[in-house]
Amino acid sequence: MPEYTLISAPPLAGYDKDFTGAALKAPGDLAIVAVALPLKGEAAAKKAIKAAYGKALPEPGKSVASKDGARLVRLGQDAAFVIFTHATPDAEAVVGGKLKDTVYVTDQTDVWTGLEISGPNARTALERICPLDLHPAAFAVDDAYRTVMEHLGVLIIRTGEDAYLLLSASSSANSFLHAVETSITNVS
Amino acid sequence: MSQVNRIEGGLIDRSKTLSFTFNGKAMQGHPGDTLASALLANGQTLVGRSFKYHRPRGIFTSGSEEPNALVQLRTGAHQEPNTRATVAELFDGLNATSQNHRGSLEFDMMAMTDFVSPFLSAGFYYKTFMWPKAFWEKFYEPVIRSSAGLGRLSMQEDPDIYDKGFLHCDLLVIGAGPAGLSAALAAGRSGARVILADEDFAPGGRLNAETLEVDGMAGADWATQAIDELSAMDNVRVMTRSTVYGAYDHGIYGVLERCTDHLASSNGKPRQILWRVYSKRAVLAAGATERPIAFGNNDRPGVMLAGAVRDYANRYGVTPGQQVAVFTNNDDGWRTAADLAAKGVQVSAIIDSRDAPAVCDVPGARHVRNAAVVDTVGRKGLKSVTLTDGQVIPVDCLAVSGGWNPNVHLTCHQRGRPTWDDDLSAFVPGGELPVGMAVAGAANGAMTLGAALQSGRDVANAQVKDLGFTASRKAAPKAEDEPRECAAFWHVKESKKRAWLDQQNDVTVKDVKLSHTEGYRSVELLKRYTTLGMATDQGKTANIPALAIMAECTGKTIPETGTTIFRPPYTPVPLGALGGRARGKDFRPYRLTPSHKWAEENGASFVTVGNWMRAEWYTRPGEKGWRDSVDREAKNTRESVGICDVTTLGKIDVKGKDAGEFLNKVYSNTFSTLAVGKVRYGLMLREDGICYDDGTTARMGENHYVMTTTTANAVLVFRRMEFARQCLWPDLDVHLISTTDGWAQFAVAGPNSRNLLRKVVDEEHDISNEAFPFMGCGEITVCGGMPARLFRISFSGELAFEIAVPARYGNSMMGVLNEAGKEFNVAPYGTEALGVMRIEKGHATANELNGQTTAHNIGLGKMVSQKKECIGNVLSQREELIRDDDIRLMGFHPVDRNEKLIAGSHFITKGEDAIMDNDQGWMTSVAFSPNLGHSVGLGFIKRGHERKGEIVRAVSPVHGKEIEVEIVSAHMIDPEGERLRA
Amino acid sequence: MIINHPLLGPRDAAEFIYLGDACLIDRPDWQAEDAAEQFYEYGYLRDNPAGEHQELWYHEQGDRSWLVVTRDTLSHKITKVELARDVAVARGRG
Known part of the structure; x- marks a missing residue:
């Protein structure tokens, strides 16, 4: 038995709040692993992803949910995220184990902080900080874009009819939460 | 005072009465009134004083073009100066005051400036305040300052909040007058996403001001019906109280929405929102603005634009006067006379500059042809007008119309130039319009109602068709085309005044x-x-x-004379709205280190480093000032062990088969030969050969390196490396990802650092000097299986490690390290002690790598490899950059150990004058060294490496001080590096 | 301004960082006889055209791709946007 134990304390752990017309929640145990497609090894990597997750790697700006609940997010030409629920700090090994040596994996779990915003006012609230067009015709369910909100880089994924997962840097989590909360209260 | 000028009709709600005050006088109005219409209803013709001459002025227009009726609204911190009364909506309890007078509005002591006006002509300031020169600062400027400006700021913090936002649409329709409504209806029916924005609180534009009919119903009723239809469409967003103030590149528009200005209180919601609208196409339907005719004393309260007089009568049920005359050069002016007469207002005369028959029959009014007004009487309110033939007509209101100018402003925001239309005697949109913009209605010279409605529909249909929508086949709303003949007439030459x-x-x-x-x-x-x-x-x-x-x-034509360039904003935008939320602590985001909470609980003060908040020192009980804390932390670290959160340093995971090859190219030294499990210091150059950034890079695996950058350059280095990867060497298999926020990293430094770490690192990992020597690294576990990265690197110069755990465990890790280190008297240290120790050790940071210094200057010239391709190595070999007699980084000790060195001091050889010609270099960094017991400095000095032991003068003319210093090695502590290898 | 990203569609220029002339892709050969002269030109000399200009933009708040944007410096009209990697490969870099 080691003498000391480390306790997990992500910046917004346990945050869960209802507002008029919108709910805001920091999802627990969100693991994020970056997947890089090797140069000239893209085909093999995509094949391995398809085999491991049962879904083809989507095009840049899109995401797809696999059967086991993991979400594959294509960020750019050679970069993707696998986002899944996983508590222990070995997410990189989990994804690495599935994809073997076909890709380069890097744990990003603690780089980001997640916020789920949902409800009828969610889109109206995001209008105040998000420069992207979130109209359903322009931003379909599962679309995933990186952009900037209140000077902070954000990955926004439309996870439902009026639900979005927002990922921003964990070090500025408090500023990001403040920005989103302010938007919700300003439109409520 | 009662509403003496209130007449029948209008779009106001007479069932409710609103009370307000003007200069303390209680007055009444109704919902639907502006402050201006309510003031006129209450017979308040005099509303302000002019800027320069303090002339009594009244309300001149009924819209956002108002030049005169600038008032101050509200009180206390909410006080807002320079608000146009013509666009300020009346609310119950509104408190308004006039501006720009000393003493009362009626008896302004500054009005004397009007009587000395012959001396105050154009260019007066330029000509007068030139001399004597000495007068400027002491006399002229204070006098000008005290008389300049109109309203007064509250000098308190703005208690309201402001917001910003982003909107997207296929078609932005600017203006909800007849053309805009017609355009929005057509586009809305096609299914396109439409935003209709109008500055007024009641959409309809001139339809609300006129008695004209659309589709067989009153224009204002038709407008209401159109808005109802538009509001019911899911694809249309109607924005009232929203001014499109600027047209920017690629279909982007700026819109200011006034959310709560018409309410007594904002109730915690944003007062105004600054929207950035992204449009694929736009229809500008901004209407037209009437222009006056210049004649003697045409600025008296009671002289107004004819269209405005009509607006007040028709929309607000207010007549600006009891006895009105019209002075016009066009048919439109006649409608003012006709509408007023129809409402029972006495219209004495219509003075038409044209020698033409009556446009229509106006009961009781004289038609004076081929005539003009030369002068007026009535200082604080119009009493009579004098015509060119000398006849005097007693009136208290003169409605003037010089024709209408299309509102072309937004068409010119991308440097488009309007063209002159002789028929209209006005500029119309011309040249290149902003991308995606088309113009409809009066803004495009379609000055009559029927034409405006038709043009709105047609232009909108063309725009949506262009975007691939099927245009609605519904016909444009129907209306008559009213007479609009106009004969250019600009000023009355006969006027002497x-x-x-x-x-x-x-x-x-x-x-x-x-x-x-x-x-x-x-x-x-x-x-x-x-x-x-x-x-x-x-x-x-x-x-x-x-x-x-x-x-x-x-003697030129107007188009030859040209216009000035219209620039945004169309109407004023408050600074509060431009600032939005970015105020006080919300000015920018903050980044917190993983151990922030622990630091707060343990006496830390914080310093902002970029967006980061870093602990600068940890105050302990009994410490009287920061130096006490910093000296203790630096000393304690060198004597036993200290801990510092160094998470802010940039971390970039570099992966790929060609990762080593890639690092060879971005660093000046070689990395492909670095063994797995080893760390190397790396120096990056700019392409011009100057030092850019430095840090350590660890090889964690065959295809995996972990690079660290300085805190300040983390983002820039990543950007640059992506450039190198994608643009310079796209054939390399290498991938970059930032992990700065992912790992909580702590420096554990001091002779007891290994002993401390031994207590938290899991037993199976051997961290002895033999197994884990200086510049070793590895993936280990701590506290029973927690994955961690361990690096044996040292910024302090002591035996030291940096240990990283997943960031969510960082706060806990800081606690554990301090708990485990108790037996060694561990102490956390902040950025100040970190700085002290790096100066003692002679490690360069931004003070030294300042964008002007070379590897050669910092003594690392040999590190720049000439055997491989890398950024900066070619130009780093330029003659001037590798001169042997160039500056070198050295340490400096004061000869008198009690002296405190000054950063920025310049070095002068003893016996030479302290002038730039004798400059030998400069002091870059200084600190008090608690370990040496005196002030120490780093600095660059010519041929420093050959001058150890020489005494030079460190001169600071800014402080008026010079100190004798001895040149020493930059490594002022443990120059042989024995400690870090222990 | 709006930049029409070849993979991600139209994006506000606020998501991007501007670098400069796309000639920065054409980094000289470090082993050339006149490498110093070539690097001097590469580092310091730029055309400043009034009109069409090929320039590098970095999608920092996006997919981290470098783009070559063809923009008219007089009107800001953008006629072409390419991935800089593709341009670099086409110009013989790898």
């Missing part, structure tokens, strides 16, 4: 002529010399008549 053009900046016809006489003939010079059009109304009613007069003077 001053005739105003720009009422807000007090520019007269004479000023324009003077400007011409003195050679300022281009419109751009005219504007700057006379200040024409430079007030808050941007000369909306003034510019065209002034241009016409300049054209007359020069």
Whole structure:
């Protein structure tokens, strides 16, 4: 038995709040692993992803949910995220184990902080900080874009009819939460 | 005072009465009133004093173009100066005051400036305050300052909040008058996403001001019906109280929405929102602005634009006077006379500059043909007007119409130039319009109602078709085309008295002529010399008549004379709205280190480093100042062990088969040969050979390196490396990802650092000097299986490690390290002690790598490999950059150990004058070294490496001080590096 | 301004960082006889055209791709947007 134990304390752990017309929640145990497609090894990597997750790697700006609940997010030409629920700090090994040596994996779990915003006012609230067009015709369910909100880089994924997962840097989590909360209260 | 000028009709709600005050006087109005209409209803004709001459002024217009009726609204911290009464919505309890007078509005002590006006012509300031020079600061400037400006700021913090936002649409329709409504209806019916924005609180534009019919119903009713239809469409967003103030690149528009200005209180919601609208196409339907005619004393309260007089009567049920005359050069002016007469207001005369028959029958009014007004009487309110033939007509209101100018402003925001239309005697949109913009209605010269409605529909249909929508086949709403003949007539030459053009900046016809006489003939010079059009109304009613007069003077045509460039904003945008949320602590985001909470609980003070908040020191009980804490932390670290959160240093995971090869190219030294499990210091150059950034890079695996950058350059280095990867060497298999926020990293430094870490690192990992030597690294576990990265690197110069755990465990890790280190007297240290120790050790940071220094200067010249391709190595070998007699980084000790060194001091050889010619270099960093017991410094000095032991002077002319210093090795602590290898 | 990203569609220029002339892709050969002269030109000399200009933009708040944007410096009209990697490969870099 080691003498000391480390306790997990992500910046917004346990945050869960209802507002008029919108709910805001920091999802627990969100693991994020970056997947890089090797140069000239893209085909093999995509094949391995398809085999491991049962879904083809989507095009840049899109995401797809696999059967086991993991979400594959294509960020750019050679970069993707696998986002899944996983508590222990070995997410990189989990994804690495599935994809073997076909890709380069890097744990990003603690780089980001997640916020789920949902409800009828969610889109109206995001209008105040998000420069992207979130109209359903322009931003379909599962679309995933990186952009900037209140000077902070954000990955926004439309996870439902009026639900979005927002990922921003964990070090500025408090500023990001403040920005989103302010938007919700300003439109409520 | 009662509403003496209230007449029948209008779009106001008479069932409710609103109370307000003007200069303390209690008055009443109704919902639907503006402050201006309510003031007029209450017979308040005099509302302010002019800027320069303090002339009594009244309400001139009924819209956002108002030059005169600028008032101060509300009280206390909410006080807002320079608000146009013509667009301020009335609410119950509104408190308004007039501006720009000393003493009361009626008896302004500054009005004497009007009587000395012959001395205050255009260019007066330039000519007068030139001499004597000494007078400027002591006398002229204070006097000018005290008399300048109109309203007064509250000098308190703005208690309201402001917001920003982003909107997207296929088609933005600017203006909800007849053309705009017709356009929005057509586009909305096609299914396109439409935003309809209008500055007014009641959409309809001139439809609300006129008695004209659309589709067989009153224009205002039709507008309401159109808005109802639009509001019911899911694809249409109607924005009232929203001014489109600027047209920017690629279909982006700026919109200011006034959310709560019409309410007594904002109730915690944003007062205004600054929207950025992304449109694929736009229809500008901004309407037209009426222009005045210049004649003697045409600025008296009671002289108004004819369209405004009609607006007050029809929309607000207010007559601006009991006895009205109309002075016009066009048919439209006649409608004011007709509408007023129909409402029972006495119209005494219609003075038409044209020798033409009556446009319509106006009961009780005399038609004076081929005539003009030369002068007026009535200082604080119009009493009579005098015509060219000398006859005097007693009136308390004169409605003036000089024709209408299309509102082309937004068409010019991308430097498009309007073209002159002879038929309209006005500028219409021309040249290249902003991308995606088309113009409809009066803004495009379709000056009659039927034509405006038709043009709105047609232009919108063309726009949506262009986007691939099927245009609705529904016909445009039907209306008559009213008479609109106009004969250009700019000013009354017979007038002997001053005739105003720009009422807000007090520019007269004479000023324009003077400007011409003195050679300022281009419109751009005219504007700057006379200040024409430079007030808050941007000369909306003034510019065209002034241009016409300049054209007359020069004998050129108006189009040859040209216009000044219209720039955003169309109407003023408050700074609060531009600032949005970015105020106080919300000015920018903050980044917190993983151990922030622990640091807060343990006495830390924080310093902002970029967006980061870092602990600068940890105050312990009994410590009187920061030096006490910093000295203790630095000493304790060297004597036993200290811990510092160094998470802020940039971390970039570099992966790929060619990762080593790639690092060879971005670093000046070689990394492909680095063994797995080893760390190397790396120096990056800019392409010009100057030092860029430095840090350590660890090889964690065959295809995996972990690079660290300085805190300040983390983002820049990543950007640069992506450039190298994608643009310079796209054939390499290498991938970059930032992990800065992912790992909580702590420096554990000092002779006891290994002993401390031994207690938290899991037993199976051997961290002895043999197994884990200096510059070793590895993936280990701590506290029973927690994955961690361990690096044996040292910024302090002591035996030291940096240990990283997943960031969510960082706060806990800081606690554990401090708990485990108790037996070694561990102490956390902040950025100040970190700085002290790196200076003692001679490690360079931004003070030394300042964008001007080379590897050679910092003594690392040999590190720049010439055997491989890398950024900066070619130009780093330029003659001047590798001179042997160039500056070198050295350490400096004061000869008198009690002296405190000054950063920025320049080195002068003993016995030479302290002048730039004798400059030998400069001190870059200084600190008090608690370990050496005196002040120490780092600095660059010529041939420093050959001058160890020499005494030079460190001179700071700024402080008026010089100190004798000894040149020593930059490594002032443990120069042989024995400690870090222990 | 709006930049029409070849993979991600139209994006506000606020998501991007501007670098400069796309000639920065054409980094000289470090082993050339006149490498110093070539690097001097590469580092310091730029055309400043009034009109069409090929320039590098970095999608920092996006997919981290470098783009070559063809923009008219007088009107800001953008006629072409390419991935800089593709341009670099086409110009013979790898």
